Amino acid sequence: MTSTPWFAPRVALSTKRTRVLTIVSFLLPLLIWSAVSYVPFLWHPKVVVVDPGDVSYFKVDMLVDREVFKNESLKVEEAGKTLPTGKRANPIYLPAPHEVAKAFVTSFTTEPQRRSEQWLHESLWHSITIIFWGFTLSSLIGVPIGVLCGTYAAVSRIHEPFIEFFRYLPAPAFGALAVAILGIYDGPKIAIIFIGTFFQQVLIVSNTTRKLDISLLEAALTLGAKRMQLLFKVVIPGILPDLFRDLRILLGWAWTYLIVAELIGTSSGITWFITQQARYKNFDNVFAAIMMIGIIGLLSDIILAKLGKYIFPWERSANKA
Amino acid sequence: MTRIELPSYLEQSDEVKARFDDIKQREVILELKDLHKVFSTAKGDVTALKNINFKAHRREFVCVIGASGCGKSTLIRILAGLESASAGEVLLDGKPVSGPGPDRGMVFQGYTLFPWLTVKKNVMFGLRSQGMSTFTAESEALQWIDLVGLDKFADSYPDQLSGGMKQRVAIARALANKPRILLMDEPYGALDAQTRSKMQSYLLQIWHNIDITVLFITHDLDEAIYLADRILVLKSHPGEVEEIIEVPVPRPRDPDQFISPEFLATRKRIDELIHPPSDDGEDDKLNMIRLTRVGDEVEP
Numbered sequence: 377m378t379s380t381p382w383f384a385p386r387v388a389l390s391t392k393r394t395r396v397l398t399i400v401s402f403l404l405p406l407l408i409w410s411a412v413s414y415v416p417f418l419w420h421p422k423v424v425v426v427d428p429g430d431v432s433y434f435k436v437d438m439l440v441d442r443e444v445f446k447n448e449s450l451k452v453e454e455a456g457k458t459l460p461t462g463k464r465a466n467p468i469y470l471p472a473p474h475e476v477a478k479a480f481v482t483s484f485t486t487e488p489q490r491r492s493e494q495w496l497h498e499s500l501w502h503s504i505t506i507i508f509w510g511f512t513l514s515s516l517i518g519v520p521i522g523v524l525c526g527t528y529a530a531v532s533r534i535h536e537p538f539i540e541f542f543r544y545l546p547a548p549a550f551g552a553l554a555v556a557i558l559g560i561y562d563g564p565k566i567a568i569i570f571i572g573t574f575f576q577q578v579l580i581v582s583n584t585t586r587k588l589d590i591s592l593l594e595a596a597l598t599l600g601a602k603r604m605q606l607l608f609k610v611v612i613p614g615i616l617p618d619l620f621r622d623l624r625i626l627l628g629w630a631w632t633y634l635i636v637a638e639l640i641g642t643s644s645g646i647t648w649f650i651t652q653q654a655r656y657k658n659f660d661n662v663f664a665a666i667m668m669i670g671i672i673g674l675l676s677d678i679i680l681a682k683l684g685k686y687i688f689p690w691e692r693s694a695n696k697a
Numbered sequence: 698m699t700r701i702e703l704p705s706y707l708e709q710s711d712e713v714k715a716r717f718d719d720i721k722q723r724e725v726i727l728e729l730k731d732l733h734k735v736f737s738t739a740k741g742d743v744t745a746l747k748n749i750n751f752k753a754h755r756r757e758f759v760c761v762i763g764a765s766g767c768g769k770s771t772l773i774r775i776l777a778g779l780e781s782a783s784a785g786e787v788l789l790d791g792k793p794v795s796g797p798g799p800d801r802g803m804v805f806q807g808y809t810l811f812p813w814l815t816v817k818k819n820v821m822f823g824l825r826s827q828g829m830s831t832f833t834a835e836s837e838a839l840q841w842i843d844l845v846g847l848d849k850f851a852d853s854y855p856d857q858l859s860g861g862m863k864q865r866v867a868i869a870r871a872l873a874n875k876p877r878i879l880l881m882d883e884p885y886g887a888l889d890a891q892t893r894s895k896m897q898s899y900l901l902q903i904w905h906n907i908d909i910t911v912l913f914i915t916h917d918l919d920e921a922i923y924l925a926d927r928i929l930v931l932k933s934h935p936g937e938v939e940e941i942i943e944v945p946v947p948r949p950r951d952p953d954q955f956i957s958p959e960f961l962a963t964r965k966r967i968d969e970l971i972h973p974p975s976d977d978g979e980d981d982k983l984n985m986i987r988l989t990r991v992g993d994e995v996e997p
Binding site for chain 2: 613
């Protein structure tokens with residue numbers, strides 16, 4: 377056991393090693409971030425003023441470039457006045473891990489700056505509903521079309537050439553149009569998610585459908601299955617697990633369109649929160665919000681993966697990863 | 698080495714002769730009339746099957762054998778209705794068939810069980826397709842699963858079964874429809890030798906127990922002789938019937954018969970038909986390259 381090499385091509389790792397590496401994959405970036413944040417001689421291109429001394433425009437907690445601080449100190453020294461003191465610091469856009477960790481809690485508990493603004497949890501929830509509707513509408517239409525395209529050559533021929541063209545049009549390009557048609561609120565945002573997801577979805581689902589082993593259809597035919605039975609009793613159940621995997625991947629793509637979608641019309645949701653906090657220079661909150669998107673995405677994917685194993689029991693033996 | 702003098706494969710004992718007389722008396726289940734199949738390719742038309750004429754009688758076990766590429770798979774796919782013939786007819790019980798149907802059960806070489814259905818539901822598939830109620834279909838299916846000896850695995854998924862077990866389910870699934878003929882396209886091609894010979898015995902038992910005609914495709918001489926009443930030997934390019942051999946080995950069959958004179962005589966005949974001595978000057982022998990190791994004696 378101990379002699380199993382770490383690097384053997386295409387050989388699965390033990391559960392213990394898998395777990396260790398999973399943790400390390402998160403720890404490593406955190407470690408680099410911590411090092412840059414806490415070790416004073418690593419990077420830290422700025423100086424935070426502790427005592428302005430006799431430099432006229434320095435104020436306590438002011439961030440200045442190291443160069444500027446040195447020059448000003450020299451000037452005051454030559455004039456024989458009190459020297460300013462300061463600590464090396466990182467730019468404001470790189471908060472330390474503990475600040476971001478704190479922001480995870482405080483950003484939820486901080487009241488919005490203005491009454492018309494939303495709490496963070498409200499913004500997040502708004503984003504999730506936008507994703508939900510955009511993705512659900514796309515799937516309700518895209519999945520059936522994809523399955524039919526993958527099953528019937530005629531359906532494929534009439535859809536796929538146009539979709540193949542349309543999918544190259546960047547979804548955000550339809551922003552202005554979507555606002556003109558659907559107003560400035562949630563409508564155009566859902567539309568952008570829809571446009572970003574739908575066309576890829578049809579192509580991916582039809583491809584997945586085409587990958588179904590044709591001999592299963594032949595076997596069904598020799599067993600006396602008719603046309604509709606082939607579709608509903610063979611094609612659809614046959615591709616379900618792969619279809620589910622496709623949808624998981626596509627859901628991830630839908631999230632990438634979220635930020636653009638939320639900037640269209642009146643900005644809203646988590647994107648509004650991020651831009652707003654950046655404006656106030658609360659970069660700890662900005663980092664926390666970005667990470668929250670990642671955490672929500674990762675968690676929903678893990679939940680869906682577990683759900684998949686539960687609803688497709690025949691896949692359990694085949695899908696060990 | 699002493700050469701064993703083999704009898705002619707045409708010599709039949711009285712018992713075997715009586716059996717063939719009996720078979721020929723029975724009704725014809727499957728008839729192939731002047732069957733042709735031409736594939737159009739970029740390089741022009743390729744004749745895969747030419748002039749196939751054959752009759753299979755009720756409860757007969759027929760094997761089709763030929764070198765790879767002789768069109769035997771095309772033949773069985775036409776019989777199953779998965780491909781259409783370019784000319785000629787396939788008659789089942791005297792009626793021409795077009796398209797696939799439950800009257801011809803098919804067992805494929807690849808495991809074509811539906812992975813999302815349990816063994817029981819796989820066997821029920823054909824019955825349900827024809828509108829049988831779930832309840833009746835389930836009890837029917839369980840009987841067939843019992844027949845192939847997999848009653849303990851009725852609720853398992855195909856991926857939990859070994860290759861041999863999967864093919865037994867596939868046989869049960871095909872038989873559950875009560876087809877007139879069971880078509881088997883190299884069903885044991887993917888199995889290891891041991892499982893394979895076990896599966897052959899199983900198949901003979903099942904065939905013995907129920908009223909079914911079997912058309913079995915293989916490229917394995919021993920398998921064909923062990924299983925068949927008659928063997929249809931196909932010639933390659935184009936696929937034509939070379940000879941229809943009545944297997945002179947008495948039934949019930951037993952693996953011990955593999956070395957009986959009738960068996961060996963039949964084997965020799967088929968071998969000659971499938972692998973004719975090359976007459977085009979082509980040398981079958983590989984170049985001999987001697988690999989020497991230090992210390993090996995090399996003859997001058």
